Amino acid sequence: MSDPIVFERVNKSYEKPAVNVVHDFSLSVHPGEFFCLAGPSGCGKSTVLKMIAGIEKPSSGTLLRPKSVGMVFQSYALLPWLTVEENVAFAPQMQNLPERDVKEKTSRYLAMVHLEAFAKKYPRELSGGQRQRVGIARALAVESSVLLMDEPFSALDPVITDELHEDVLDIWQATKKTIVMVSHRFEEAVTLADRIGIMRDGSLERVLPVSLPRPRNEDDIAFMREVKEIRRCLVA
Amino acid sequence: MVPRTFSRCSAPRGILWSVRIRRLPYRPRVLYETTLAHHMVSLAAAVTVAVVLTVLLLHFANPRNAFDINRISISDIVAATANTFFRMLVAYIGSLAIAVPLGLLIASTPQVQRVLLPIADILQSVPVLAFFPVVVVFFTTYRAFEAAAIFVIFITMVWNIVFPIVQGLHTIPDDIKSASIVFNVHGLRKLRFITLPAVVPFIVVGSLMAWAQGWTVVIVAEVLHTYIPGGRMSQDLLGLGSLLVDSNAQGQGSVFAAALTAMILLVTLINFLVWQPLLRLSQRYRFD
Numbered sequence A: 001m002s003d004p005i006v007f008e009r010v011n012k013s014y015e016k017p018a019v020n021v022v023h024d025f026s027l028s029v030h031p032g033e034f035f036c037l038a039g040p041s042g043c044g045k046s047t048v049l050k051m052i053a054g055i056e057k058p059s060s061g062t063l064l065r066p067k068s069v070g071m072v073f074q075s076y077a078l079l080p081w082l083t084v085e086e087n088v089a090f091a092p093q094m095q096n097l098p099e100r101d102v103k104e105k106t107s108r109y110l111a112m113v114h115l116e117a118f119a120k121k122y123p124r125e126l127s128g129g130q131r132q133r134v135g136i137a138r139a140l141a142v143e144s145s146v147l148l149m150d151e152p153f154s155a156l157d158p159v160i161t162d163e164l165h166e167d168v169l170d171i172w173q174a175t176k177k178t179i180v181m182v183s184h185r186f187e188e189a190v191t192l193a194d195r196i197g198i199m200r201d202g203s204l205e206r207v208l209p210v211s212l213p214r215p216r217n218e219d220d221i222a223f224m225r226e227v228k229e230i231r232r233c234l235v236a
Numbered sequence B: 001m002v003p004r005t006f007s008r009c010s011a012p013r014g015i016l017w018s019v020r021i022r023r024l025p026y027r028p029r030v031l032y033e034t035t036l037a038h039h040m041v042s043l044a045a046a047v048t049v050a051v052v053l054t055v056l057l058l059h060f061a062n063p064r065n066a067f068d069i070n071r072i073s074i075s076d077i078v079a080a081t082a083n084t085f086f087r088m089l090v091a092y093i094g095s096l097a098i099a100v101p102l103g104l105l106i107a108s109t110p111q112v113q114r115v116l117l118p119i120a121d122i123l124q125s126v127p128v129l130a131f132f133p134v135v136v137v138f139f140t141t142y143r144a145f146e147a148a149a150i151f152v153i154f155i156t157m158v159w160n161i162v163f164p165i166v167q168g169l170h171t172i173p174d175d176i177k178s179a180s181i182v183f184n185v186h187g188l189r190k191l192r193f194i195t196l197p198a199v200v201p202f203i204v205v206g207s208l209m210a211w212a213q214g215w216t217v218v219i220v221a222e223v224l225h226t227y228i229p230g231g232r233m234s235q236d237l238l239g240l241g242s243l244l245v246d247s248n249a250q251g252q253g254s255v256f257a258a259a260l261t262a263m264i265l266l267v268t269l270i271n272f273l274v275w276q277p278l279l280r281l282s283q284r285y286r287f288d
Helices: A045-053 A084-094 A099-112 A128-140 A158-175 A186-192 A221-235 B036-061 B074-106 B110-125 B132-141 B145-170 B174-182 B187-221 B240-250 B253-285
Strands: A005-014 A019-029 A034-038 A060-064 A070-072 A146-150 A178-183 A195-200 A203-209 B004-008 B019-023
Touching: A005 A045, A019 A045, A019 A203, A034 A045, A034 A186, A045 A146, A045 A178, A045 B174, A070 A128, A070 B174, A084 A099, A084 A128, A084 B187, A099 A128, A128 A146, A128 A158, A158 A186, A178 A186, A186 A221, A195 A221, A203 A221, B074 B110, B074 B145, B074 B187, B074 B240, B074 B253, B110 B145, B132 B145, B145 B187, B174 B187, B187 B240, B187 B253, B240 B253
Parallel strands: A034 A178, A034 A195, A070 A146, A146 A178
Antiparallel strands: A005 A019, A005 A060, A195 A203, B004 B019
16 A cells, blocks of 8 residues: 655745745645646746655645655666666665665566666666666665656657656556656646646646546547646646 | 575675675576686786785885985885885875865865865965975974975875865765665765765866875975975985985986986876776766
8 A cells, every 4th residue: 555645735945045935735645646746847846746755844834755755866866886787776775675685676677677688787878768767667676655756758859758658657557656756748747647736836726637548649639638728727 | 505606796885895705596697707817817916916015015114214315226216216106105095084074074064165165275275385394393303204294295185185075076966965865875875875986086086186296296395404404415305306306406417317217107107007097987987
């Protein structure tokens, strides 16, 4: 059973410079759902994700978050001096697991992202898509019930992004994890998410359920209607 | 029967011990294959380094510093080269031991940096030769001539390593810092697995600059008589620096040429055997 994620009237502000990044934010993410936070750049969605990850603390309000999470970063955040398998092994190793378990998890998650052949390569030797696969494998190796993704595909080309969308959906369906993803691409949010939280100026404007069956096709009229609905929320 | 094999560490722990015997519970896989030739070359290299260091250590434990500039033999040139190298090495090890924690301390918080960085900047900008006479007077009171020379080289080297480390710590990407929180990497583990590897390229570049500065200063650091009130040439330390200065003063052209050649050879050897491989290796530690 996934750990719950519940925000109740959470605010996040910084003192220097004085900015109120997130205000009066209330949200409950259901266990096992694929939730996407969408909105324009600078609207506070990454800050919300960082609060779930424990990287940032709320200034006020109540936040119920899981003890440990796996997280995928926009810039991959791989350690360049470690090989692919050492990067994936890093997360379970930091949990002080026995070496045997670390090895087993590393092999399993490298296989899940189809990178067994690249185990001995360094991140520098990989393409952007492959690097992000390593990032996903490392986040999965934490084996938390919650996976956070901070604009994981924004630096990748559309073909690779489509491939990774399929992989992430497969992984989500296989692992039954709760996924919270941040994206500024509305099409991406509609392709992947069960529900989309639309943020503007630090506030949650609306939570939009996406009832389209998977796999979702961007050319479908229903798909385009969902995307238009998000845009309308932000313009209104 | 649990199979045993030589394997290269697959985990970050392997940074420190690249090859070790490990038990593989199942699906044994040789990750790093070695041949007999590998082992023989490694053994030969290890024995050579051990012998050279032992000879240098024994020599430096009781350095031969008495010399007559008008009667310099080949063995004097060799002894001077060994002395100078060891002075540089001891000063460098001391600089590294101080610079790494100092760099980490300076960059630890913005508040600490606001206080310590200007102080370090002022100390760095004071020319070492300005307080060399004071240093020499202090150390000669205790007849610690070697310590005087090493201290001056150390003072010259240390800042060249501190500032690149501080700069390197600021280049660690925010996402890496966030990842360390998410993956529960704190304290000493963060230092070992993230912070220190991240500043490796900066330590290497800083060390290279430190040695370059050290070579400049060693020439004057060994000529102690210049800084001791009423000093004599016999108070100088035997080294390439003192041979260069004293032979030039006494018109000993052949000694000057021999000392200069030895210094160029030593600098070139260190560059090829140490700095070039380290610079290449440090590229792996750079963030894109």
